[in-house]
Amino acid sequence: MATVISIDNSEDPRLADYVGLREATLRRLLETERGVFIAEGSKVIRRALEAGYAPRSFLLAERWLAELADVLEPLDAPVYVVSEELAERVTGFHVHRGALASLHRTARHEVGDVLAGRRVMVLQDLVDHTNVGAIARNAAGLGWDGMLVSARCADPLYRRSIKVSMGTVFSLPWARLTDGTDIGALLHGAGFRVAALVLSPDAMSLGEFSASLSPDDRLAVLLGTEGHGLTADWVAAADALVQIPMRAGVDSLNVAAASAIAGYALA
Numbered sequence: 001m002a003t004v005i006s007i008d009n010s011e012d013p014r015l016a017d018y019v020g021l022r023e024a025t026l027r028r029l030l031e032t033e034r035g036v037f038i039a040e041g042s043k044v045i046r047r048a049l050e051a052g053y054a055p056r057s058f059l060l061a062e063r064w065l066a067e068l069a070d071v072l073e074p075l076d077a078p079v080y081v082v083s084e085e086l087a088e089r090v091t092g093f094h095v096h097r098g099a100l101a102s103l104h105r106t107a108r109h110e111v112g113d114v115l116a117g118r119r120v121m122v123l124q125d126l127v128d129h130t131n132v133g134a135i136a137r138n139a140a141g142l143g144w145d146g147m148l149v150s151a152r153c154a155d156p157l158y159r160r161s162i163k164v165s166m167g168t169v170f171s172l173p174w175a176r177l178t179d180g181t182d183i184g185a186l187l188h189g190a191g192f193r194v195a196a197l198v199l200s201p202d203a204m205s206l207g208e209f210s211a212s213l214s215p216d217d218r219l220a221v222l223l224g225t226e227g228h229g230l231t232a233d234w235v236a237a238a239d240a241l242v243q244i245p246m247r248a249g250v251d252s253l254n255v256a257a258a259s260a261i262a263g264y265a266l267a
Contacts, residue, residue, distance in 0.1 A: 002058070002075040004065065007082050010089040015080060017102035018059050018090050035105045037157040039167070042067055045101045047167030049075075053103040059087060061098035068099065105157060109146070109173040115190040117145025117173070119267060120220045121259060122183065124150045124234055128226055132156055133164030134256035135223065140168035142263040147172060148220075151179035183222070184237025192220040196230055196238035197262060199252055203241035210265045212240075221262055223255055 007015065017036055036056060039048045042064060049055065049071050058079040060068070065081065072079060082090070084098055091100070114120055121139050126132055132154045139147050147156075153176070155161060156169045177183075187194050195209060204212075213219065222238060224230030235241065244253060244261055253261070 002072045002077050002079045004079045004081060007080050008086065010086050014057070014078070015059065015082075015090050017056060018087075018100060020092050036102050037105050037162070038159040039101045039103060040099070040159055040163050042099050044162055044167040045099060046071055047170050048101065048103055048162075051108070051170035053106065053170065056102040056104060059090075059100040059102075061087065064099045107175070109175045111148065111175045111177060111186075114146035114148055114173050114175050115186075115192075118218050119144040120146050120148060120192065121263070122148045122150075122187070122220050122222050123153050124183075124222065124230055125152045125225045126154050126223070126255065129154045129158045129160040130164050131226065131254070131256045132158075133161035133169065135259045136161070136165040136169045136172050136174065138256065138260040138263050140165075140172040142260070143267050144263055145173065147174040149174065149176050151177055151181075182237075183234055187220045187237070190218075192218045193240075194220050194222065194238045195240045195242045195266075196222040196235050197224070197243065197258055198229060198235055198241050199243060200235075200241050203243040206242055206244050206262060206265050209240055209242045213266070219266060221259075221266065223259055226255055 017034065018038070039045045045068065055075060055077040057077055058072070060079060060081055061084050062081050065079070087098070087100070121135060121144055123132065123135065132149070133156070136147055136156055149156060156174055162169055184194065222230055222234055224234070242262070244258060246252065252258070
């Protein structure tokens, strides 16, 4: 079984992976340097382990030892047992689920793996980890085959993304594009029809576009940043400009909500 170690000092160096989890910029640097990511909550931890990610360590309140005993038993990794108060001092936030794991970060899918699917969501430069996690959850839940994220897009394996996705980032094939990728050439070369969700007078309604699809169409939907949407070159790469009709003076939806509606309509 994993080695259980009780710790009562918040400055114990063995807890280094869990220090300052609220500091997003710091965490992104540290997680990239160490090649790790953090999973929060027993359900998400289980999903990460089931997906094959190797653990470095666990940080648990004692009440979670029995709950996670079946997954901890075959592992060769330390389990640091701490009070919930100490966990809060170390991480910088209230760990209300009382369970964290540090896991080795590995690229499980290549861009080509994602492009082997029939339905793909493609994210350009989203900055909010919550939106990235929600889109992954929407894509997985609505039966889409994968997700591509641009070089500057927020990290699907950041703690907040994982938490919001309910661990679906472990099961949904996703990959990061290299900077400067010609998105049109990539997607068209793989046989996709490309739709850009945009606010434009030239855009057709989501219903119209859905009706235009044939059963054999492979589809990639482009989703842009929270502030400015898609860049001009990504819009130009699309075969169709599509929008969700709005009412009551509202011009648009949050990008994650838009992905859910489009994902359902176009699945």
